[in-house]
Amino acid sequence: HQSLPAGYICRPLQVDDFNRGVLDVLSVLTQVGGTTKQDFEARFNEMLAIKNTYFIVVFVNKNDRVIAVGSVIMEKKFIRSCGTIGHIEDIAVAKSEQGKSIGKKLIDVLTHIGEQQGAYKVILDCSDSNVKFYERCGYKLECNMMAIRF
């Protein structure tokens, strides 16, 4: 069980993380687009207004730059005695910080948040190349993810 590099911290996303490069980190995962500081703040506040739903965690290095980010989003259901599930989404670790077990720590934290929030399961979607990584985090392959894009 490896600890974080000295000076690194793990904490909830803050509205001023726009200035710490959180969108640059997300660009490792997919298209980020031309989000301005205003857009970012508006979206941050929309998520915050929906209580106990969007849990976004960042890792910050000793130079106060975001180097990893990930979310767990809670979904309320009628099935399973009005159960709740967690969706892990938008996991990204800066290229220069890979190989330091930061991804594993991020998934452990988000999984723990999902469990603490009462989820009966936490789920995520990933490519074949990431299956082994998520297995090391305690996840099991369950089924297929299908999509329609507009």
Add this chain to the structure above:
Amino acid sequence: HQSLPAGYICRPLQVDDFNRGVLDVLSVLTQVGGTTKQDFEARFNEMLAIKNTYFIVVFVNKNDRVIAVGSVIMEKKFIRSCGTIGHIEDIAVAKSEQGKSIGKKLIDVLTHIGEQQGAYKVILDCSDSNVKFYERCGYKLECNMMAIRF
């Protein structure tokens, strides 16, 4: 393009659909548990309070019984210019009503709602045996769904 059987309607879930057997329909999909009318109403109202997020659709037959149900849940993101996605969840069609294209109509309606709500994609999880059905609804296999259960 087949139409619904005569007298069947498609509409948003109502709080009194507890009395029309919506939980019996969901029991085709998975464990429903011992949800009381009070529990159901409380959960319905929690979902409603989170505006523009939980879109739950039912099909009701000519005897005013729920015979199919499904949800699309909107998730706000930072990626893709602060984009939104739809999650199709908890699709169930009563066993006695299968083979009437009701499942296809349900997915078409939920996909349309997701698109109208501004999603850049709508996604869902399914077993191998349902891949062909969702392909007929316009979905494509994208990747794996993994889960951890508590």
